[in-house]
Amino acid sequence: MDIIVVFLIICGLVFFTGGAVGILRFPDFYSRLHPAGKLDTGGALLMMVALALFNLHHFSLATVLTGLKIILIVVFVFLSSPTAIHGIVDAGVRAGLGPWTRGEKRR
Amino acid sequence: MDNFFLFSGLYLSFLMVLSLYRAVIGPTVLDRLIGANAIGSKTTVLLVLIGLMFHRVDMFVDIALAYAMLNFIAVLAASRYFQKRKGLFGE
Amino acid sequence: MxxxxxxxxxxxxxxxxxxxxxxxxxxxxxxxxxxxxxxxxxxxxxxxxxxxxxxxxxxxxxxxxxxxxxxxxxxxxxxxxxPGTEGSLRTWVCFIRYVPWLLYQIFMANLHVLYLTFHPRMMDLIDPRIFRFQSRLKGDLPLVTFANSITLTPGTITVYVSIDGTFTVHALDKSSRESLPGEMERRIARAFGEE
Known part of the structure; x- marks a missing residue:
């Protein structure tokens, strides 16, 4: 059980690392949204599942309820993250910010 | 196991500092918004980790849920607000 | 109906x-x-x-x-x-059946973006572009589901969805641009009974 939890948490940390480094490295605002939207969601999913599993070590009603709450957070993140990303993209497009194309210098 | 949680929490804080760089430096307002959103989504996980460290997950999970909702609403409101602003380029 | x-x-x-x-x-x-x-x-x-x-x-x-x-x-x-209850009920059941495939796709998307992020010559690999395509889905719930799924999967972000199903999508590189609309649209159409 512990091995699964450690493995999932390390995978989640790798995803989060990719998200942070991607936000720093990508050339413009639209492509920065890709790691921010996807890798953070995936990392949150993996780490939350790992924490819910670890929480179920001492099996009782309270821990089951807490695990359900953690799953509820995951569902909420999965619903809200694409919507937030879409809101930011929409703001950028309406302000007339063009996408970065190959050959330009990074912004 | 507690040590493992402690170090993953520290590592998450380090990643939050990296995102904070983008939130401070970012050339446009929306870049800063992306950095703030990334910090928020990491904080949600970090709160549950802190709860596991203090053996009070049942309390910290509620805080994490509220923080996730707050982060979502803050990003939506800020992006709607900056939609009508000029000066997204020069800044 | x-x-x-x-x-x-x-x-x-x-x-x-x-x-x-x-x-x-x-x-x-x-x-x-x-x-x-x-x-x-x-x-x-x-x-x-x-x-x-x-x-x-x-x-x-x-x-x-x-x-x-x-x-x-x-x-x-x-x-x-x-008020059409049993149609909505079947829709929800089909939607729950669609979720595991979406999770698998999200995992693959994460690996793809992770590979792009840590690649040393990342600036040569990516080719961001905004393009649009026409989807044959109708109805609010399938369109919203499709838009959120596009945002969550390989290198693509939905910019705008019009009411008649025209999607404006920002794609990160060439392979993710060519993958739309493909398998995912068929699956959503089957899940919501619009085949």
């Missing part, structure tokens, strides 16, 4: 006249079917209350019961916006 729901509503409206004579099983079945969205909404809300409160003494349970009944009566169209 709208015609059938209208007739059903009419029969339900005229039911008090017919319901007096004994042995009318179809009308009772129709009444049960009209009652079904209330029941499902109530069960969902009450389970949410139990999970969030975590107390099982009679005082808190009765408080939750009262507030859930009130919210169910106020907003019966919260989860099932249209």
């Amino acid at each position: 709208p015609a059938t729901t209208n007739t059903r509503e009419n029969t339900i409206l005229h039911e008090p006249g017919q319901g007096s004579d004994p042995g009318v099983t179809p009308s009772t079945r129709k009444r049960a079917r009209a009652f079904l969205p209330y029941a499902i909404t109530f069960i969902l809300l009450f389970s949410l209350w139990i999970v969030l409160s975590g107390k099982f003494d009679p005082f808190h349970l009765s408080l939750g019961l009262i507030s859930c009944v009130m919210v169910t009566l106020f907003s019966k169209d919260l989860i099932f916006p249209e």
Whole structure:
């Protein structure tokens, strides 16, 4: 059980690392949204599942309820993250910010 | 196991500092918004980790849920607000 | 679809006249079917209350019961916006069957973006572009599901969705640009019965 939890948490940390480094490295605002939207969601999913599993070590009603709450957070993140990303993209497009194309210098 | 949680929490804080760089430096307002959103989504996980460290997950999970909702609403409101602003380029 | 729901509503409206004579099983079945969205909404809300409160003494349970009944009566169209119940029910079942495939796709998308992020010559690999395509999906729920799925999967972000199904998508590189609309649209069309 512990091995699964450690493995999932390390995978989640790798995803989060990719998200942070991607936000720093990508050339413009639209492509920065890709790691921010996807890798953070995936990392949150993996780490939350790992924490819910670890929480179920001492099996009782309270821990089951807490695990359900953690799953509820995951569902909420999965619903809200694409919507937030879409809101930011929409703001950028309406302000007339063009996408970065190959050959330009990074912004 | 507690040590493992402690170090993953520290590592998450380090990643939050990296995102904070983008939130401070970012050339446009929306870049800063992306950095703030990334910090928020990491904080949600970090709160549950802190709860596991203090053996009070049942309390910290509620805080994490509220923080996730707050982060979502803050990003939506800020992006709607900056939609009508000029000066997204020069800044 | 709208015609059938209208007739059903009419029969339900005229039911008090017919319901007096004994042995009318179809009308009772129709009444049960009209009652079904209330029941499902109530069960969902009450389970949410139990999970969030975590107390099982009679005082808190009765408080939750009262507030859930009130919210169910106020907003019966919260989860099932249209009166066609069994169609919505089948939609939800199909949607739950669609979720595991979406999780697998999200995992692959994460690996793809991770590879791009840590690649040393990342600036040569990516080729961001905004393009648009026409989808054949109709209805609000399939369009929203498709848009959110696009945002969550390989290197693509939905910029704008018009009401007739024209998607404007920002794609990170060439391979993710060519993957739309493909497998995902077919799966969503099958899940919502628009094949």
